[in-house]
Amino acid sequence: xxxxxxxxxxxxxxxxxxxxxxxxxxxxxxxxxxxxxxxxxxxxxxxxxxxxxxxxxxxxxxxxxxxxxxxxxxxxxxxxxxxxxxxxxxxxxxxxxxxxxxxxxxxxxxxxxxxxxxxxxxxxxxxxxxxxxxxxxxxxxxxxxxxxxxxxxxxxxxxxxxxxxxxxxxxxxxxxxxxxxxxxxxxxxxxxxxxxxxxxxxxxxxxxxxxxxxxxxxxxxxxxxxxxxxxxxxxxxxxxxxxxxxxxxxxxxxxxxxxxxxxxxxxxxxxxxxxxxxxxxxxxxxxxxxxxxxxxxxxxxxxxxxxxxxxxxxxxxxxxxxxxxxxxxxxxxxxxxxxxxxxxxxxxxxxxxxxxxxxxxxxxxxxxxxxxxxxxxxxxxxxxxxxxxxxxxxxxxxxxxxxxxxxxxxxxxxxxxxxxxxxxxxxxxxxxxxxxxxxxxxxx
Numbered sequence: 001x002x003x004x005x006x007x008x009x010x011x012x013x014x015x016x017x018x019x020x021x022x023x024x025x026x027x028x029x030x031x032x033x034x035x036x037x038x039x040x041x042x043x044x045x046x047x048x049x050x051x052x053x054x055x056x057x058x059x060x061x062x063x064x065x066x067x068x069x070x071x072x073x074x075x076x077x078x079x080x081x082x083x084x085x086x087x088x089x090x091x092x093x094x095x096x097x098x099x100x101x102x103x104x105x106x107x108x109x110x111x112x113x114x115x116x117x118x119x120x121x122x123x124x125x126x127x128x129x130x131x132x133x134x135x136x137x138x139x140x141x142x143x144x145x146x147x148x149x150x151x152x153x154x155x156x157x158x159x160x161x162x163x164x165x166x167x168x169x170x171x172x173x174x175x176x177x178x179x180x181x182x183x184x185x186x187x188x189x190x191x192x193x194x195x196x197x198x199x200x201x202x203x204x205x206x207x208x209x210x211x212x213x214x215x216x217x218x219x220x221x222x223x224x225x226x227x228x229x230x231x232x233x234x235x236x237x238x239x240x241x242x243x244x245x246x247x248x249x250x251x252x253x254x255x256x257x258x259x260x261x262x263x264x265x266x267x268x269x270x271x272x273x274x275x276x277x278x279x280x281x282x283x284x285x286x287x288x289x290x291x292x293x294x295x296x297x298x299x300x301x302x303x304x305x306x307x308x309x310x311x312x313x314x315x316x317x318x319x320x321x322x323x324x325x326x327x328x329x330x331x332x333x334x335x336x337x338x339x340x341x342x343x344x345x346x347x348x349x350x351x352x353x354x355x356x357x358x359x360x361x362x363x364x365x366x367x368x369x370x371x372x373x374x375x376x377x378x379x380x381x382x383x384x385x386x387x388x389x390x391x392x393x394x395x396x397x398x399x400x401x402x403x404x405x406x407x408x409x410x411x412x413x414x415x416x417x418x419x420x421x422x423x424x425x426x427x428x429x430x431x432x433x434x435x436x437x438x439x440x441x442x443x444x
Contacts (some may be wrong), residue, residue: 023084148163276294389432394423
């Protein structure tokens with residue numbers, strides 16, 4: 001799934017509890033179960049990527065392999081059986097959880113400090129303990145600490161930016177925060193005029209990253225207290241910079257999220273409902289192709305996976321951001337456009353017993369314009385090409401008219417094909433790999 005902003009979606013509260021199997025309860029214990037449940041919000045299934053909806057989701061565990069840490073995540077019970085025991089999972093690139101961020105002004109020492117409160121993973125958290133007898137703790141992804149975020153307290157420096165984060169304003173006034181030297185997610189939030197002024201005056205924005213609260217539920221400073229007192233929140237000042245300084249043209253989702261992909265039988269009615277939800281508001285790709293470089297010195301250049309869309313309202317009405325991206329490409333060229341574009345991307349898949357499986361490319365634009373759109377591929381029609389994007393890859397989005405105009409001449413080069421595309425980096429997709437393995441699709 002995309003690194004999805006769930007700031008505007010009303011989500012069920014975690015107090016209603018999740019379905020945990022006997023193994024999960026035995027591993028976590030009642031105290032661990034309650035701790036984890038309080039730090040999860042049911043947005044999207046971490047198996048299929050579809051909304052969890054009103055039904056109680058399954059709480060499942062993956063072993064992170066260090067002997068003391070687990071990844072706890074939420075799934076449809078039809079996607080992952082809650083009675084399944086703890087599974088082992090490699091820490092590798094995967095489609096990440098949904099996130100929520102909001103800005104506020106925090107009174108500190110007689111001053112108003114602009115803050116971005118971030119929950120980086122609604123449906124999944126890392127839990128750890130030092131020994132088998134110690135209580136479980138929910139912790140942040142260690143890369144946030146590596147970026148310079150620290151525990152709130154007297155040692156927290158409010159006016160000294162951390163080295164690993166930068167902030168920038170978009171053309172619409174939103175504030176975007178990136179972590180340029182990591183693969184951590186770029187996040188954004190709306191700002192009020194007073195907050196924008198405070199950010200500019202201070203030269204940055206204080207970050208507070210936590211699983212302890214859902215930022216949507218924080219309306220007052222009192223609501224923020226549980227996060228600051230939880231022991232799991234980390235904070236640091238992100239300096240204000242320009243879009244180019246964020247260097248997010250090649251942004252990819254985080255490396256340390258865990259995704260378990262399973263194929264489970266569903267009823268015909270369930271399959272039809274899931275397919276309808278999966279396709280809602282999407283654009284169907286007109287075609288898919290791969291552009292392969294040839295000639296001396298091209299052995300180490302990876303082929304470019306190209307998604308073609310139609311150059312008409314069937315694309316631009318549900319996905320106006322693609323039209324805006326093409327306008328940016330026409331004005332600035334491929335290289336500059338890729339530097340200016342700030343977009344989070346990932347794949348989700350829908351298996352279809354008795355029908356064609358689907359793959360969906362999710363695009364969430366943060367700058368210089370904002371919005372979300374999704375492009376669907378009928379996966380079995382493009383099976384021979386999916387190997388190119390199951391691993392981390394660069395993709396190009398274009399139209400057949402653009403590609404033909406760029407490459408029709410006899411001396412056309414690989415660079416010419418690149419110039420016809422909006423280039424976007426996409427992380428590896430366990431979901432696509434699952435389809436390849438399940439159906440035995442071979443590279444041709």
